Amino acid sequence: MNPKTPRNEIARLAYATRNSLKGYGRVFRDEAAFRMQFAVLIVAVPVALWLAQSWFQFAVLVASWALVLVAELGNSSIEAAVDRIGHEQHDLAGKAKDAGSAMVMTAMLIAALVWAAVIVDRLT
Structure with a gap:
């Protein structure tokens, strides 16, 4: 246990x-991709309110894009840890960064699939 961690629950x-909020702040300040995806979420919420035919659909639409933000937080963590080790080219560093990028892309594909399904459901 970290000696700074309080013992009281x-x-x-x-x-x-506090640490989580500091993490959000750092990623928001340092990562343009996170800021862009957060802006998309801000736009997506009112669009989801209009598009969704139920509160469940609304929740799924918003959660699917929130998943992209979660993936970007993970990707930013991987990149920070790898960059801390060094900036020289190494196969494992590239593998870690590529996997982080793939995590974000997978989350975006899931969000696109969810949004497409709700749009098709609304149009039919």
């Missing part, structure tokens, strides 16, 4: 929440 939750 509520204090530990508050400590973890």
Whole structure:
């Protein structure tokens, strides 16, 4: 356990929440892709409200794009850890970064599939 981590459960939750918010802030500040995908989410929410025929569809539409943000957070974590080790070319570093990129792409494909399914459902 980190010596800075509080032992009290509520204090530990508050400590973890502060670290999570700091993580959001850092990624938002440092990663243009995350900012762009967050902007898409801001636009997607009202579009999803209009498009969805139920609250369930709305939740699935928004969650599918939120998954893209989760993947981008993971990708940013991988890139930061790999860059911390060094900037020289290494096959494993490339493999890690490529896998992180593939994670984001997979999340985007899932979101596209979900949105397409809801659009088709609305049109039929």
